[in-house]
Amino acid sequence: MKKRVKGKSLKEIQPNTTYMGCTFYLDCVDGEDFVGTEFDNCSFRGSFCDWGRDECGLWMGFTYKDVHQVMRWIRPGTFMMGSPETEEDRYANEVQHQVTISKGFWFAETACSQALWEAVIGTNPSQFKGKKFPVETVSWDDCNAFTEKLNEQMKEWQCCLPTEAQWEYACRAGTTTAFSFGDSITRDQVNYSDTEYGTVEIKSLPFNNWGLYEMHGNVSEWCSNWYDEYDISITVDPVGPNDGTGRVIRGGSWDCPPWYVRSAYRFSVEPCGHDRDIGFRFCLRSQ
Template sequence: MKKRVKGKSLKEIQPNTTYIGCTFYLDCVDGEDFVGTEFDNCSFRGIFCDWGRDEYGLWMGFTYKDVYQVMRWIRPGTFMIGSPETEEGRYATEVQHQVTISKGFWLAETACSQALWKAVIGDNPSQFKGKRFPVEMVSWDDCKAFTEKLNEQMTEWQCCLPTEAQWEYACRAGTTTAFSFGNRITKDQVNYSEDGAVEIKSLPCNNWGLYEMHGNVFEWCSDWYREYDISITVDPVGRNGGTDRVIRGGCWGDSSWSVRSAYRNRSGPDFRIQDIGFRFCLRSQ
């Protein structure tokens, strides 16, 4: 039986609860807390100022210096990372094996926009200029500085880059095909084999509400690059050190086989180019 709460100011959400006429001040919230909840005439304030459920799942929104960003809740789960040997265009480094993501996390529904980057960092290094375009010409080190600066302002959660396993799990969104859209893609679904980036949310999202996981710009991951260690099956991360960081998703200039869900690439953490950007995730402290 659901608990009913009326007319209160609250700083947390409890699962399996119906809230009526409440005001929430949420600096940090776990998506699992929303299981079985209902809201009637409630308002949201604090860092997370907006939320909702749709056909893709749970989302929360926050505003930073007038720039609005939507985050999607990625629930825990188990999937097959990598690609089968029969997949067209695969590399030997994509050894397929089972991986479990044991904890849910919030992931930005788009690559970081130039508007948000400028709001946090104060400049815009991108070649393809536009507030709604993904920021590019940013190194892994630059992205680390972005997350650290955002964390200084919002101390109740940790802003960071997703791990490579988290990234592919979110990209696949429950699919096992070469792309989240199936085993073939079109230019109406993915920005690839083109001359430049396009605006975020220009193309269809995947089954979990995430846009442009394939193509447009590569996205930095937190891991140091290494060959897969198939013995690590729960929350794998890269090696403790190295020379290259993982980049995922392919880019606007790549062929279709380079924007597959399993495709892996790497670059030095100080490397910048006009086809690499990033999307960030949030975890509770």
């Protein structure tokens, strides 16, 4: 039976509760707390200033220096990481194996925009300028400087790059095909190599089943892991090797052939490396 809470100012949400006329001051929230909740005429303040549910699941938004960013709640689950040997154009480093993501996390619904990057860092290194375009020409080191600076302002969060497993889990969004859209793609779905040149605005192409935009193509995205062959003996929350020479890049980009933008495709770049086709998206976890 659901609890009912009326007319209170609250700093936390509890599952299986109906809230009526409440005001929430949320600096950090776990998406699992929203299981079974209902809200009637409530308002949200604090770092997380708005929220909602739609056909893709739960989302929450925050605003940083007038730039709004929506985060999608990615629930825990188990999936097949890598590609089957029957997948067209696959590579040997995509050995398929079962992986469990044991904890949910908030994942940015888009690659980091130039507007948000400028709000946090103060400069814009991108070659294809536009506030609604993804930031690019950023190294892994640059992206970690971004997350560290955002963490200084939002102390209740741990803002970080996703692990490679988290990234592929979110990209697949419950699918097992080469792309989250099926076993083939069109340029109406993904920005990959074409006569057109460069990135497109974030949220200008279709989202996947979990509400994430441009996980395939547009800009490649940094992950937290060092790159190596998969250690398939680690099946729960793998974080990759302890060291290496390159960090994992996922998703392919605007100047890649279609087989580079598959859900399983993986390659690496040195942490100091940057190019006009490499960007990132970040995740948030509670401290």
